[in-house]
Amino acid sequence: MKFEIFKFGSVTSTNDVAINLIKEKKKMDGFVYADIQTKGRGTYGKNWISNKGNLFSTIFFVMQKNYPSFNEFSIINAVIISNVIKHFCSKENINLKFPNDIFVNGKKICGLLQEFISLGSKKFLIVGIGLNIQSNPNINNGYKATNIHLETKTRPKMEKVIDLIISSYRNFFVDLGSYSYEDFKKKAQSMALNKVEIQ
Numbered sequence: 001m002k003f004e005i006f007k008f009g010s011v012t013s014t015n016d017v018a019i020n021l022i023k024e025k026k027k028m029d030g031f032v033y034a035d036i037q038t039k040g041r042g043t044y045g046k047n048w049i050s051n052k053g054n055l056f057s058t059i060f061f062v063m064q065k066n067y068p069s070f071n072e073f074s075i076i077n078a079v080i081i082s083n084v085i086k087h088f089c090s091k092e093n094i095n096l097k098f099p100n101d102i103f104v105n106g107k108k109i110c111g112l113l114q115e116f117i118s119l120g121s122k123k124f125l126i127v128g129i130g131l132n133i134q135s136n137p138n139i140n141n142g143y144k145a146t147n148i149h150l151e152t153k154t155r156p157k158m159e160k161v162i163d164l165i166i167s168s169y170r171n172f173f174v175d176l177g178s179y180s181y182e183d184f185k186k187k188a189q190s191m192a193l194n195k196v197e198i199q
Contacts, residue, residue: 001029001173003059003166008034014058015115015128022060022117022124029061031166033158054147055131055161059169063123070116070125072181074099075188075198077112077127080172082191084164085110085131088148088156097193107146109136129165133158 004027011017011034021027037056068076078096085094085102095103102110113128132147134155149155172179185198 001061001170003061003169004030005162005166006030006032008032010034010036010038011056012039013037013128014056015113015126018058018060018126019115019117022119022126027060028122031057031059031162033057033162051132051135051137053134054136055129055133055158057129057131057162057165058126059129059165060124060126061169063125066176068179068181070114072184073125073127074114075181075184076172077114078102079184079187079191080168081110081112081129081131081165084161084168085148087164088154088161089151092151094191095193096188096191098188098198103143103193104146104148104151107136107144108132109146109148109151131161133161 006017006021008017014032014034014037017032017034018030021030021032034056036052078100082094082096082102085104089104092104093106097103097108100112100114101108102112110129110131115126115128117124117126132145134147134149136145136147136150138145189198
């Protein structure tokens, strides 16, 4: 699968842009990212604070018949993006807070927002990825936030992060024949901050 890359300056949210590309431009798969989001969305209708210099992105694709289910992708996405973060935070503790947050050293560094739309006979999975690279908001809701630069004293290039995300998804689909949901589930549970039973 070849993901077409779409770069923007300012958008409401990259998930909104992805949905528009599917509906208006008839794009089948792609990767959207932007310098700024004016109405970034988190889970349960929460706002995603979008400070410039961080990654605001969405990957989207058509759900083929042999693909895992929507619910399975909620685990798959978290594991794939955690593995991307490990490239930069190899010595740090990386954990998952279900359903959509990734933590480094006990602080939130990434949020995921998975959505699903139908267009004609096709169904699309849309995965928003917000990753703190060089700054993070001060969140007053029971836990702290962090960023890659703060944790590692390095500032990865945006292109490097994007390339790793796209190549990770591409490799997942190339290796789909050997896919095991049980393996992803065990991996996710081993990283879980909140001990929930994954179905």
